[in-house]
Amino acid sequence: MTAHSDFDAIVIGAGLGGLTCAAKLASRGRHVLLLERKPHTGGTSFHFFRQGFSFPMGPLSFSHPNVVLSILKEIGAPDGLDFKRSHFQLLTPDLDIVMSKPLPELEESLCKKFPGEISGIREFFSRIKGIMPLTHERHTWHPDYRLTGDPSSPVPEGGIRALDECDRILAKDIAEDFFGDQTLRNFLGNQSSNAPRMSLSYLASMWDVMSETGIWYPEGGTPRLTSILHNLFNNFGGETQVATPVDKIRVHKGRIEGVVTDDQKIIRSDWVVSNADPKTVFSTLISSDTLPEAFCHAVRTIPYTPSEMCVYLGVDPTQVDFSRMRAPHVFYRKKIQVNASVPPFDFDYREFEVCLWSKKDPQNAPDGKAAVILRSGMAYDLVDEWRTGHRQRKSGYKEWKLDQARRLVRTAEGLLPGLEKSITTIEVATPLTYRDWGYRYKGSLAGWTWQSARAQGLPGKLLITTPFPNLLLAGIFAASELFLGGVPTAMYTGSQAADFILDS
Numbered sequence: 001m002t003a004h005s006d007f008d009a010i011v012i013g014a015g016l017g018g019l020t021c022a023a024k025l026a027s028r029g030r031h032v033l034l035l036e037r038k039p040h041t042g043g044t045s046f047h048f049f050r051q052g053f054s055f056p057m058g059p060l061s062f063s064h065p066n067v068v069l070s071i072l073k074e075i076g077a078p079d080g081l082d083f084k085r086s087h088f089q090l091l092t093p094d095l096d097i098v099m100s101k102p103l104p105e106l107e108e109s110l111c112k113k114f115p116g117e118i119s120g121i122r123e124f125f126s127r128i129k130g131i132m133p134l135t136h137e138r139h140t141w142h143p144d145y146r147l148t149g150d151p152s153s154p155v156p157e158g159g160i161r162a163l164d165e166c167d168r169i170l171a172k173d174i175a176e177d178f179f180g181d182q183t184l185r186n187f188l189g190n191q192s193s194n195a196p197r198m199s200l201s202y203l204a205s206m207w208d209v210m211s212e213t214g215i216w217y218p219e220g221g222t223p224r225l226t227s228i229l230h231n232l233f234n235n236f237g238g239e240t241q242v243a244t245p246v247d248k249i250r251v252h253k254g255r256i257e258g259v260v261t262d263d264q265k266i267i268r269s270d271w272v273v274s275n276a277d278p279k280t281v282f283s284t285l286i287s288s289d290t291l292p293e294a295f296c297h298a299v300r301t302i303p304y305t306p307s308e309m310c311v312y313l314g315v316d317p318t319q320v321d322f323s324r325m326r327a328p329h330v331f332y333r334k335k336i337q338v339n340a341s342v343p344p345f346d347f348d349y350r351e352f353e354v355c356l357w358s359k360k361d362p363q364n365a366p367d368g369k370a371a372v373i374l375r376s377g378m379a380y381d382l383v384d385e386w387r388t389g390h391r392q393r394k395s396g397y398k399e400w401k402l403d404q405a406r407r408l409v410r411t412a413e414g415l416l417p418g419l420e421k422s423i424t425t426i427e428v429a430t431p432l433t434y435r436d437w438g439y440r441y442k443g444s445l446a447g448w449t450w451q452s453a454r455a456q457g458l459p460g461k462l463l464i465t466t467p468f469p470n471l472l473l474a475g476i477f478a479a480s481e482l483f484l485g486g487v488p489t490a491m492y493t494g495s496q497a498a499d500f501i502l503d504s
């Protein structure tokens, strides 16, 4: 800590990215202040309670638990966190398949369902399986995914060039090359009934976690990770102030001096790490005209992933027929309409996720009840007209959102007959909720855009360092794509940001 600083580092935001960074720095003896605008830590990984139900503000489960465990261990967490595998089904008028089966099993069942496409299916699986070893643990050897230190595994021969090439190839082109059938193109090229849009390398990562290494639910849900990290931080002498929004990051002669909180208190530090997203940081928190134009242009113009509407339901399970649900997560589409635009709130023609949340952990619902979550992608701009200010809405908004939620429930009846009548509790989140309660720019869910061609305009794979030498980013927006999935990418970037400071 320099003579003029109050802290070695200030971390803005106590989501999993900020908490990981703060706890790692504190574990290595650094004097750290964690500032969180909400009254609690955890950010999106928080669970809220309604009438005895515990519902997630964000993650339902996540990939790469080994990465999460090894980061926790490095910071000093004891062993003993258990995980349960989550399974996933796609159910549309054209296809009903449990997609989290091992790849060879999936390959055989698709060959049976699509006998005219066997050679394309075989070639596709062989190609994807060839790429998976490169994408699987790329952060352990590929220099673009590390800020400091030596790689922990050797670079596979030709690996860097091969992976770069797969980054540039579009999954859509591969799907069109291999399959004539659009259902198959969408399923194998996007794990969905929607058309592919990601890169081939990202697609390989998605199949790796979906079918091979798995997507997992930690005992106690993601709040368990928050409490482990926050306890470690406290035990190592870290200081936390919740309900303390940062209003500005102070800049002087091209360096960061510290922050100003909402009550205009100035706190000085050698380093600032922001868990707030870069669009917010560089448009609201920092007033500086010294930023490179190319950097500002990329941050301003490259989009984030869109938002969603989420309907949380407490139900009486004796009234619902769950027999079509062959996995606790179902991506469901009731009807298919080819080549026609669908009105935004007509859920019959949209794929959405249905999760039997209490199946993942019975403690998420009171005795004798079940919890069901419906998540449908939704563009922020569709709801913006209702917002009149922070947490303020035009009159009629509550009724309007409940109306949309009821429409979604009615469509979900196709999968879960009896659902509508079984509801005892209902809560609805819209993109406005994710903006005003989640503090996410336009309510974005999952980091930068999935359109790989546009994300390539960002200045690197890791976006942890910034044009300011002592300002870093941590969390899902500190990577150009979620190469490990949401939760582990947030923690990995937080861990890397801490290493960068420790090595400086």
Ligand SMILES: Cc1cc2nc3c(=O)[nH]c(=O)nc-3n(C[C@H](O)[C@H](O)[C@H](O)COP(=O)(O)OP(=O)(O)OC[C@H]3O[C@@H](n4cnc5c(N)ncnc54)[C@H](O)[C@@H]3O)c2cc1C
Residues within 6 Å of the ligand: 012, 013, 014, 015, 016, 017, 018, 035, 036, 037, 038, 041, 042, 043, 044, 045, 057, 058, 059, 060, 061, 062, 063, 244, 245, 246, 247, 275, 276, 277, 310, 434, 438, 439, 440, 444, 445, 446, 474, 475, 476, 477, 485, 486, 487, 488, 490
């Ligand atoms: C609805 C939804 C569903 C999701 N589902 C999944 C899933 O199933 N699996 C998965 O892996 N990931 C999922 N994600 C992504 C998930 O958000 C991440 O995996 C992870 O929780 C993000 O952590 P983070 O640290 O990047 O950010 P956040 O959790 O967003 O934390 C950022 C923190 O910074 C604070 N903050 C912001 N600005 C300021 C300021 N000015 N001053 C002080 N504090 C500030 C915020 O209040 C917040 O606490 C989902 C996200 C959402 C929104």
